[in-house]
Amino acid sequence: MKDALQTAWEEVLRPILLRPKRVQVAALCFRSGKGAEDDGAIKQVLLITSRGTGRWILPKGWPIDGKNGPESALQEAWEEAGVTEAEITPEPIGQFDYDKLLDSGGITPVETQVYLTRVIKMSETYPEADQRERRWFSPAKAATLVDEPGLQEILRGL
Numbered sequence: 001m002k003d004a005l006q007t008a009w010e011e012v013l014r015p016i017l018l019r020p021k022r023v024q025v026a027a028l029c030f031r032s033g034k035g036a037e038d039d040g041a042i043k044q045v046l047l048i049t050s051r052g053t054g055r056w057i058l059p060k061g062w063p064i065d066g067k068n069g070p071e072s073a074l075q076e077a078w079e080e081a082g083v084t085e086a087e088i089t090p091e092p093i094g095q096f097d098y099d100k101l102l103d104s105g106g107i108t109p110v111e112t113q114v115y116l117t118r119v120i121k122m123s124e125t126y127p128e129a130d131q132r133e134r135r136w137f138s139p140a141k142a143a144t145l146v147d148e149p150g151l152q153e154i155l156r157g158l
Contacts (some may be wrong), residue, residue, distance in 0.1 A: 021097065021109040025069045026060035027077035027088065027117040028154070031136070042158045044136040046119065047145060048081050051131050052101065056145040059083070060112055073115045081134050082126035087118045094157075096150025114154055 029046035047056040059080040064072040070088045077083035092113040100110045137145065143155035 021111040022062075022100075024060050024062055024100075024110050024112045025073040025076065025092075026058040026112050026114045027073040027081075027083070027086075028058055028093070028114050029077055029081060029083055029086065029117045029119045030139075030158070031119050042139060045139050045142045045155065045158070046081055046083075046134060046136055047142055048135075049133045051128075054133075055147060056142070058112075058114070058146075058151070069113055070115050073117065077117060077119075079127045080132060082123045082129060083117070083119050083121075084123045084126075085119075085121035087120065089116045091115075094150070094154045096148045096154065098148045098150075112151075114151070 030042045031044050031046075032041055046059075048059055049055065050057050059073075059077045061072070061076040061080075063069065064075055067075065069092065070090055074083070074086060074088055077086065093116045095111055095113050097109065097111050099107045101107055139155045139158040143152045146152055146155065
């Protein structure tokens with residue numbers, strides 16, 4: 001019996017528990033104030049709803065072949081939120097972890113690298129416009145709407 005438990009641990013349970021996290025990239029889209037009082041400070045961040053549960057999230061996805069992290073994050077910002085022109089940081093400003101529900105019904109741990117993205121221009125028509133809602137929030141309000149503690153911390157730090 002001990003050998004069977006040892007084998008189950010080594011060959012089944014341990015690999016599942018210790019598997020590496022998959023990586024996604026996210027665009028933390030923001031806009032600064034406008035007018036005479038504009039000091040360049042982040043005034044609002046853009047959140048979108050997820051397609052499955054409708055919860056508030058950042059535009060994010062898997063890295064795209066042939067694109068680096070920031071380029072992949074910008075592609076997600078276009079497809080999911082309609083961002084057509086933006087300036088993005090070359091390095092992530094932080095990361096957060098979450099468990100992603102896969103189409104197969106399984107769950108995989110994910111580390112999401114977050115790129116700060118200053119939105120210059122947006123479109124009303126974009127690939128997922130009919131599948132998601134998008135809305136601007138203060139960073140403090142956005143932190144109360146997202147589920148992931150690591151993302152809440154990033155938003156509060158803005």
